[in-house]
Amino acid sequence: MLLSGKARLAGVIGWPVAHSRSPRLHGTWLNRHQIDGAYMPLAIAPADFAASIHTLARIGFVGANVTIPHKEAAFAVCTKLDDSARRAGAVNTLVFNDGQIIGSNTDGIGFLANLRAHHVDPCAGPALILGAGGAARAIGAALLDQGTSVTFCNRTQARAASLATALGAETLDWPQRHAALADFALLVNSTSLGMTGHPPLEISLDRVPLTMAVADIVYAPLQTPLLAAATAAGLRPVEGLGMLLHQAVPGFAAWFGVTPTVDAELYRIVAADLLG
Ligand SMILES: NC(=O)c1ccc[n+]([C@@H]2O[C@H](COP(=O)([O-])OP(=O)(O)OC[C@H]3O[C@@H](n4cnc5c(N)ncnc54)[C@H](OP(=O)(O)O)[C@@H]3O)[C@@H](O)[C@H]2O)c1
Structure with missing residues (x-):
């Protein structure tokens, strides 16, 4: 893992979050592309959700994925929503940009x-x-x-x-x-x-x-x-599992500036994580 003072930070917010495969998935892409960044599990309780999102945006995070039980709360906290979020009525991907909290749904x-x-x-x-x-x-x-x-x-x-x-x-x-x-x-x-x-x-x-x-x-x-x-x-x-891998692509591209690929090696790594 490359981590400098300029590293881009993102993560997955859930409650609980320990079961999430997203850190392994994004971590594999970060390593593959030698990106100066990190993607971490963020266990945030429902009562703390909105305040935590604003804090993450203020302390320099580039965005986050949102999982159960926060997808509707994420919809409410966004300052901008794309069509996918509006149609789905829920948000699973947040991008923090210039004071805006931009929500989409990549499922x-x-x-x-x-x-x-x-x-x-x-x-x-x-x-x-x-x-x-x-x-x-x-x-x-x-x-x-x-x-x-x-x-x-x-x-x-x-x-x-x-x-x-x-x-x-x-x-x-x-x-x-x-x-x-x-x-x-x-x-x-x-x-x-x-x-x-x-x-x-x-x-x-x-x-x-x-x-x-x-x-x-x-x-x-x-x-x-x-x-x-x-x-x-x-x-x-x-x-x-393929859907889980593919839905992660737009978030990674927005946060880290590289469009990653979903391939057999990635499938094997995340599948092994699921079995382990
Ligand atoms: N592959 C991926 O990337 C991906 C992404 C998102 C979700 N998922 C998976 O998709 C599943 C659904 O997720 P969700 O977020 O949509 O959950 P959700 O909002 O809680 O919806 C659950 C659905 O399952 C139905 N259901 C639950 N128990 C049932 C039973 N005994 N008999 C018949 N229907 C039953 C519910 O029907 P009622 O309305 O009658 O309760 C409801 O339609 C989960 O297993 C989740 O892990 C996978």
């Missing part, structure tokens, strides 16, 4: 970049998004902005309905997800089902066209039950 961009890295065209046909939380909203907005038609399907129907109204999408009742699958080109799991410690997602892939791509944004474990079922059914699986 949608990261999701699309990961699809393309798996040779999946986001515009190939209608998408069914399972879930209606923060990630579902960012992904839905990004797909809609590509011209893809989007349907939200969520255990709590009212959340899917309000998301669909806000973004201009359709909804499907949760029990209908199996039967309706044949009408979609892309299935996205953006619920927490399938995550380590959570039940698996129940979905039948029996009568699904072989051209369907199945994206799971859950990345712990790397191979979720849904991805295993998609592979077994001959469909095109798209794993969630």
